[in-house]
Amino acid sequence: MRVITLAGPPSSGKSAVTIKAIASLKQKGVSVGVVKFDSLSTQDQLLYEKQGVAVTTGLSGNLCPDHFFVSNVEESLAWGVASGFDLLVIESAGLCNRCAPHIQGVLAVCVIDNLSGVNTPKKIGPMLKMADIVVITKGDIVSQAEREVFAHRVRQVNGSATILNVNGLTGQGGDELGRLLQGAPETISVEGKLLRFSLPAALCSYCLGQRKIGADFQMGNVKKMAFS
Amino acid sequence: MNESFLELPLAVLLVQSPLAGEFFPTLGLPLPPGTMSPAAYFAALDNGVLEDLALERDSLVEQFTDYLLLLSTLGKGRTASRLESITILGGHDKSGRREDFSLTVRPGEIISLVGPTGSGKSRFLADIEWLAQGDSPTGRSLLIDGAPPDPGLRYAIDRKLVAQLSQNMNFVMDLSVEEFITMHAESRMVEDIPGVTRSIISLANELAGERFSPDTPVTSLSGGQSRALMIADTSCLSNSPIVLIDEIENAGIDRKRAVRTLVDKQKIVLMATHDPILALMGERRLVFKNGGIAAIITTSDAERANLKLFEEMDAKLGAVRNALRNGERIE
Numbered sequence: 001m002r003v004i005t006l007a008g009p010p011s012s013g014k015s016a017v018t019i020k021a022i023a024s025l026k027q028k029g030v031s032v033g034v035v036k037f038d039s040l041s042t043q044d045q046l047l048y049e050k051q052g053v054a055v056t057t058g059l060s061g062n063l064c065p066d067h068f069f070v071s072n073v074e075e076s077l078a079w080g081v082a083s084g085f086d087l088l089v090i091e092s093a094g095l096c097n098r099c100a101p102h103i104q105g106v107l108a109v110c111v112i113d114n115l116s117g118v119n120t121p122k123k124i125g126p127m128l129k130m131a132d133i134v135v136i137t138k139g140d141i142v143s144q145a146e147r148e149v150f151a152h153r154v155r156q157v158n159g160s161a162t163i164l165n166v167n168g169l170t171g172q173g174g175d176e177l178g179r180l181l182q183g184a185p186e187t188i189s190v191e192g193k194l195l196r197f198s199l200p201a202a203l204c205s206y207c208l209g210q211r212k213i214g215a216d217f218q219m220g221n222v223k224k225m226a227f228s
Numbered sequence: 229m230n231e232s233f234l235e236l237p238l239a240v241l242l243v244q245s246p247l248a249g250e251f252f253p254t255l256g257l258p259l260p261p262g263t264m265s266p267a268a269y270f271a272a273l274d275n276g277v278l279e280d281l282a283l284e285r286d287s288l289v290e291q292f293t294d295y296l297l298l299l300s301t302l303g304k305g306r307t308a309s310r311l312e313s314i315t316i317l318g319g320h321d322k323s324g325r326r327e328d329f330s331l332t333v334r335p336g337e338i339i340s341l342v343g344p345t346g347s348g349k350s351r352f353l354a355d356i357e358w359l360a361q362g363d364s365p366t367g368r369s370l371l372i373d374g375a376p377p378d379p380g381l382r383y384a385i386d387r388k389l390v391a392q393l394s395q396n397m398n399f400v401m402d403l404s405v406e407e408f409i410t411m412h413a414e415s416r417m418v419e420d421i422p423g424v425t426r427s428i429i430s431l432a433n434e435l436a437g438e439r440f441s442p443d444t445p446v447t448s449l450s451g452g453q454s455r456a457l458m459i460a461d462t463s464c465l466s467n468s469p470i471v472l473i474d475e476i477e478n479a480g481i482d483r484k485r486a487v488r489t490l491v492d493k494q495k496i497v498l499m500a501t502h503d504p505i506l507a508l509m510g511e512r513r514l515v516f517k518n519g520g521i522a523a524i525i526t527t528s529d530a531e532r533a534n535l536k537l538f539e540e541m542d543a544k545l546g547a548v549r550n551a552l553r554n555g556e557r558i559e
């Protein structure tokens with residue numbers, strides 16, 4: 001199974017572009033599942049279900065959704081493998097600019113939108129700077145000049161990522177994104193892999209700087225989600 | 229470029245690569261003193277500062293190297309994007325019926341795309357933007373100068389072959405026209421920024437019916453003024469040799485001159501349109517049906533003569549529109 005972590009600020013178009021990429025992958029016979037991490041509530045479960053995409057949602061409650069994510073990522077993969085997906089997309093809440101769900105050796109995607117302003121790339125932390133693919137959305141609403149300035153600013157903070165413009169409404173670029181996602185490395189388990197960036201302090205072992213994934217390393221306030 | 233630049237004092241590095249210093253403020257870091265090398269600077273950064281900015285010492289070196297590489301490719305990109313021709317090879321329509329065409333277009337040519345909504349005009353433009361190699365839903369392929377393009381060009385955001393004028397030209401930045409164009413010019417790394425900015429604004433004023441000044445906030449430009457500004461900007465600043473126009477609204481601008489402006493700069497213009505004046509400006513027009521190209525029509529002399537007629541009608545209507553606006557009677 002190919003695994004992708006997908007992060008980005010709220011409403012940047014994460015679900016929209018994922019749905020477009022999945023639609024294109026489906027036509028090629030690729031089966032895709034989605035795990036959505038959020039804090040309190042999410043519309044995304046419905047959004048994906050409406051498109052016939054298999055999805056599980058995890059709500060972190062009073063924990064940082066990214067911390068909650070690390071404590072549940074292995075189970076997410078196990079669910080994906082058991083469901084027989086070719087590809088698993090893990091969409092994070094994107095609520096915390098300081099955290100990033102990106103894992104070494106797992107394809108990392110960041111979605112940001114042109115409307116967020118040219119200074120945003122500077123402000124977004126590791127979820128942008130450590131991404132392999134940066135998807136820029138909502139190019140339909142701004143001028144060509146703004147698109148160019150924005151993409152340039154992204155390049156300034158992440159010079160090595162592949163940058164792709166995708167329109168979450170019309171789907172332009174969705175087929176191309178699907179193709180890139182298919183290039184994700186095969187991953188059966190993430191046990192023992194490292195997060196690309198340490199998550200800041202909060203309540204669990206990962207708050208204390210732990211970067212190793214696995215039950216043995218989860219301590220303190222660890223919450224587990226239910227998989228159907 | 230090799231790794232040794234990391235050991236050079238910043239002041240020396242800045243002589244070779246004047247924009248290298250921008251790296252630091254972009255990440256929220258203070259500028260190192262000129263006598264200090266980036267390597268020494270990164271090594272001396274306080275852990276607390278790194279944590280606050282969500283940076284890691286080791287990846288800073290890598291990021292800085294990438295950044296310098298970016299600067300050097302940007303410089304090259306400006307000269308490398310000339311091309312002699314593009315060729316589009318047919319794929320298939322929505323029902324899988326083969327399209328039998330090979331279309332070669334050269335700089336300075338206009339091709340218009342016509343056909344009902346849903347017939348595949350935008351998809352055709354997307355195939356070009358994606359430099360399709362039989363790997364888009366239409367199966368079409370694109371050749372540059374007769375050969376498949378370098379695959380790296382697809383994602384080379386700073387060397388893009390294709391610029392696309394948005395259907396929608398709202399601005400979201402809170403800047404004056406002059407600040408906005410200057411910012412764009414900076415990101416394109418052009419040399420004479422104030423000069424380029426001035427000529428873009430004056431060209432835009434020629435294209436727009438109503439004048440605006442460099443101090444006008446971009447958000448208060450009228451639809452026509454923004455379109456004029458973006459066309460002037462794309463023709464002067466964008467280094468992409470191909471310009472795609474998808475059903476641009478044309479109220480409030482001299483559309484014929486606008487398209488001419490792009491073509492004069494030796495760009496290839498592909499334009500999806502329902503507007504007869506724009507459609508007939510093309511040397512050839514592609515007729516879309518069911519996702520495929522059903523015909524390629526070369527504009528005839530008779531059509532060109534009609535175009536003149538349509539332009540006169542259009543000018544008359546324009547005069548009436550102006551008269552209305554000025555409170556005159558239309559009698």
Ligand SMILES: Nc1nc2c(ncn2[C@@H]2O[C@H](COP(=O)(O)OP(=O)(O)O)[C@@H](O)[C@H]2O)c(=O)[nH]1
Nearest residue numbers: 010011012013014015016137138166167168169
């Ligand atoms: N105009 C426009 N709207 C978009 C685009 N991509 C997403 N949206 C809209 O932006 C809103 C937020 O998108 P969503 O996918 O829910 O964002 P998420 O919170 O990052 O998952 C939705 O209303 C989308 O329809 C785009 O490319 N252009």
Ligand SMILES: Nc1ncnc2c1ncn2[C@@H]1O[C@H](COP(=O)(O)OP(=O)(O)O)[C@@H](O)[C@H]1O
Nearest residue numbers: 320321322345346347348349350351365366519
């Ligand atoms: N040859 C084709 N094969 C498959 N799908 C196509 C083809 N051409 C167009 N489409 C799809 O048909 C839909 C409508 O096409 P579009 O290009 O948006 O039409 P237009 O711009 O002319 O209104 C889009 O979803 C597009 O991807």
Ligand SMILES: [Mg+2]
Nearest residue numbers: 014015016044
């Ligand atoms: Mg979402």
Ligand SMILES: [Mg+2]
Nearest residue numbers: 346349350474
């Ligand atoms: Mg269209």
Ligand SMILES: [Zn+2]
Nearest residue numbers: 064066096099
């Ligand atoms: Zn966090």
Ligand SMILES: [Zn+2]
Nearest residue numbers: 067203204207
């Ligand atoms: Zn924690």
